[in-house]
Every structure is written in C-alpha cells, then in structure tokens.
Amino acid sequence: MRNKSKNTALHExxxxxxxxxxxLLIEADPHDLGHPNYDADTEGGESPLYLAARDGRLDIVNKILDICPSAAHSGPHGRTALHVAIVEVHLDVVEVLLVKKGELADKIDENGRTALHYAVSLERSHRIVQQLLSHDTSSVYKVDKDGLSALHIAALNSSIEIFRELIECCPDFGELQDINHRNVLHYAVMSKDLDKIKFALEQLELEEFINQPDEDGNTPFHLLAEQGSIKLMEPFISNVRVDTMARNKNGQTVDEIFLNTIPIVEGLSSFIKATQKR
Structure with a gap:
C-alpha cells in the first residue's frame, strides 16, 4: 500500500x-518487488531499486535483485535504475545492474535516450562506457527523439578516447543523422576540439559524408567557419576531399562565413595564407 505521498513502507x-x-521489509515480501505499487507509475515516482541505485546503495541493490530479479526499476521521466546510476557515477552499481539486470542497457527514457546516451555526456565516464559497450554495442546506433545517437553526443561533448572507442564499435556511423540532417562530422567540428576534428576526418567511413549538407545547406566546413578559427579550419583546408566552394541555402561559401566572423583585413589575410598551403 502507498501513503498520501505515494510511497510504500519500503520507499520510506x-x-x-x-x-x-x-x-525486514524485503524479507517480509520477498517475491513481490515487481508489484505495480513499487513502480514509478505516477509522475515523479521512483521504484525502490531506482532509489537504491540513485544513492549508490550497492548493498540494497544486491539485496533487492538477489531476492527478486524482476524487481521494478523505473523512475521519473521514464529513466531506469541504470540511467540514474550512470548519472550519479556509481560504477559499482552500474556493474551489478549490467550483470543482474542487463536488459536495462536497451531501455529508453521519455526522450528516447539509452544508458549509453547518458554515459558519453558525462565526465569521468570512460569506464562506464566501456562496460556498456562490452555488454552490447547495438545501443551505439539508437537515436533519441532529436535523432541523436550516443556517437553524436560523444563527438560534441566526450573525450577523444570515448569518441574513438564508439567509432570502433560503429563501422557505418557516417549514415547516422539527427533531425536536422547533421552527421557525426558536423558534431565533431562543433566540439571545437582539434584532435577530435582531425580524427573524424581521418575516418574512411566519413569520406562520402565530408561535404554532406544539413537542413540549412551547411556542410561541416560551413559550421567550422562560423567559429572564426583558422587553426580549426586548417585540417579541412588541407584536405583535397573537402569542397571549399560549397554554398549553403543562403548562398554563402565557407570563406564568406569566415570573413563575417572576424575583422575583414585580419580574416582575409588569414584565409589567403591558409588556402595557399593547400
């Protein structure tokens, strides 16, 4: 039974x-932790397993799953105990959940995000990402409601190490696009990480997507030009596969966008020097 706060005695x-x-409560009701009253069927509700995972209570997580492997696992916004264990960086809890309740790795929240979506967006998450990938690599291809895969997020926010690891698990990643038709290379250039940009450009899988336009007609090179950094642009300028004269839907070329981001004399001088090296 629940109280007026929608909690059972175990929740409290x-x-x-x-x-x-x-x-005492688990032992009194050892086979019914999957009962609907233990699950998050109300807005903001949290199952006992979710609460234990959120707080990093490995002892309680183990106790619940040992007694009832099918225990309710959900929390607010459709997140699972695994989602919240990752967000709170409880590595030991993540390990146990993957072993004892591995099906959670494929569960999505209300935004369509898997545990891997959350893991790649966090600092200090490399070990968690490795654990998830060793369990199942198919989640790399899953996209959320914005069309974002974990690889898109890694390209934008993760370390180069995590980005590299996901690419190795996703050989045809070039075909992944978000709802604005941006591919992984678009996101790599938005990261402003030179090492990540160089690494992405080196991937043969991206060869046919290097000049792919997004919904606004912007190629990855167009997005890079908007940042006004000739240093970040150099890997594209020196790459013969890059179409430096492509125009977006506003009719702008890369050099026109770049020259609009910085003082005209400085910009023109920098761009001419860079293109002469090609």
Whole structure:
C-alpha cells in the first residue's frame, strides 16, 4: 500500500537509509518487488531499486535483485535504475545492474535516450562506457527523439578516447543523422576540439559524408567557419576531399562565413595564407 505521498513502507525506509528496516521489509515480501505499487507509475515516482541505485546503495541493490530479479526499476521521466546510476557515477552499481539486470542497457527514457546516451555526456565516464559497450554495442546506433545517437553526443561533448572507442564499435556511423540532417562530422567540428576534428576526418567511413549538407545547406566546413578559427579550419583546408566552394541555402561559401566572423583585413589575410598551403 502507498501513503498520501505515494510511497510504500519500503520507499520510506529507503529514503531514511535504514538498511535494517529495508531488509525486514524485503524479507517480509520477498517475491513481490515487481508489484505495480513499487513502480514509478505516477509522475515523479521512483521504484525502490531506482532509489537504491540513485544513492549508490550497492548493498540494497544486491539485496533487492538477489531476492527478486524482476524487481521494478523505473523512475521519473521514464529513466531506469541504470540511467540514474550512470548519472550519479556509481560504477559499482552500474556493474551489478549490467550483470543482474542487463536488459536495462536497451531501455529508453521519455526522450528516447539509452544508458549509453547518458554515459558519453558525462565526465569521468570512460569506464562506464566501456562496460556498456562490452555488454552490447547495438545501443551505439539508437537515436533519441532529436535523432541523436550516443556517437553524436560523444563527438560534441566526450573525450577523444570515448569518441574513438564508439567509432570502433560503429563501422557505418557516417549514415547516422539527427533531425536536422547533421552527421557525426558536423558534431565533431562543433566540439571545437582539434584532435577530435582531425580524427573524424581521418575516418574512411566519413569520406562520402565530408561535404554532406544539413537542413540549412551547411556542410561541416560551413559550421567550422562560423567559429572564426583558422587553426580549426586548417585540417579541412588541407584536405583535397573537402569542397571549399560549397554554398549553403543562403548562398554563402565557407570563406564568406569566415570573413563575417572576424575583422575583414585580419580574416582575409588569414584565409589567403591558409588556402595557399593547400
């Protein structure tokens, strides 16, 4: 039964970090932790397993799953216990959930995001990403409601190490596009990370997508020009596969966009020097 706050007795014991009471309640009802009253069927609701994972209570997570492997696992916004364990960077809890409740790796929240979507967007998450990939690499291809795969997010926000690891698991990643038709290279250039940009350009899989326009007709090189950094642009300028004269839907070429981002004399001088090296 639930109280007026929509919590069961087990919820209340978990919120008070009362391990002895938690154990008593689980033992009193050992086979029914999957009951609907334990799940998050109300707005903002949290299952006992979700609460334990959120707080990094490995002892309670183990206790719940040992007694009831099918225990309810959901939380607010459609997130699972695995989602929240990753967000809170509880590595030990993540490991246990993948072993004992591995099906959570494929579960999506209300935005269509998997556990891997969350992992690649966090700092200090390389080990978690490796754990998820060793469990199942297919989640690399799953896209959320914005059309973003974990690889798009990694290209924009992750370390070069995580980005490289995902690319190795996703050989045909060039075909992944978000709802604005931007591919992984578009996101790599938006990261403003020179090493990541160079690495992305080196991938043969991206060869036919280097000049791919997004919904506004902007190629990755157009987006790079908007940042006004000739240093970041140099890998594109020196790459013979890049179409430096492509125009977006506003009729702009890369050099026109670049020259609009910085003082005209400085910009023209920098761009001429860079293009002469090609």
């Amino acid at each position: 014991a978990l919120r008070r970090y009362d391990l002895e009471m938690v154990e």
